[in-house]
Amino acid sequence: MTDYKTLIDAETWAFIEKTNSYYPPDTIDYTIAEQRAIYDRMCREFFAGYPQGVTVETTAIATPTASIPIRIYSNAETNSAAMVLYVHGGGFILGGLDSHDDVCAELCARTGYEVVSVDYRLAPEHLHPAAFDDVLSAFEWAAKTYVCPVLLCGDSAGGNLCAAVAHATRGHVKKPAGQVLIYPSLGGDHSRGSYVAHADAPMLTLRDIEFYLKIRTGGVDRTGDLTLSPLADANFAYLPPTVL
Structure with a gap:
């Protein structure tokens, strides 16, 4: 068994303990509605506000199948070299525009890039591939709307969706210029x-991962589905520059 007390530094442990005080390790045993309420409360407690000079607009992208809410972050000192399409984490069942609001604002402030946060549909109300379809539609919208290159960025579940979109758009006339995947869920055995060595790791256990996967797929075996598990791809050529 991994000794996390010696592996993890004191500062990180303090963050873990603070997070657990708002979002307990057994939260997946609650109903989906209860999990969302707990998660939203935690995000409000961690909210750091907007940096000076950042403004936002909340709107939506119209698609044939859904209206996808988005939030656009702009910086007073604009850097037009690229834009960022941000995809939030939350196990495919949690989160939205508000959960990562300050994260996107900080990203906009530090880079100067315009940032667009995507409020994709969540499971279990909308099973896979609904979230993937929404993020792909958001990318296609960004590619048409912005003259500058499009960068994908996402954490956890959002990292999975970004990677899946990057794999799916390699032949796009304006494929992603890069992707930043923050502790992404990419699949694997x-x-x-x-998965075995850290099955009981703090903040995200193997049990958590398998719970989220079951909710996302409705319990259907989707082995080999690249839009679900990008690591299942046999070809990793022509992907954009990637930061993990």
């Missing part, structure tokens, strides 16, 4: 490697 749950019976091997770090």
Whole structure:
């Protein structure tokens, strides 16, 4: 068993303990509605506000199948070299525009890039591939709307969706210029490697991961589905520059 007390530094432990005080390790045993309420409260407690010079607009992208809410972050000192399409985490069942509001504002402030946050549809109300479809539609909208290159950025579940879109758009006339994947969920064999060694890791256990996967798919076996598990791809050529 991994000794996390010696592996993890004191500052990180303090963050873990603070997070657990708002979002307990057994939260997946609650109803989806209760989990969302707990998660939203935690995000409000961590909210750091907007940096000076950042303004926002909340609107939506119209598609044939859904209206996708988005939030656009602009900086007073605009850097037009690129724009960022941000996709939030939350196990595909939690989160939205408000959960990562200050994260996107900070990203906009530090880079100067315009940032567009995507409020994709969540499971279990909308099973896979609904979230993927929404993020793909948002990318296609951004590629048409912005003259500058489009950068994908997402954390956890959002990292999964960004990677899946990057794989799916390699032949796009304006494919992503890059992707930043923050602790992304990319797939892999749950019976091997770090899935076993860190099955009981703080803040995200293997049990958590398998719970979210079951909710996202409705319990359907989607082995080999690249829009679900980008690591299942046999070809990693022509992907954009990637930061993990």
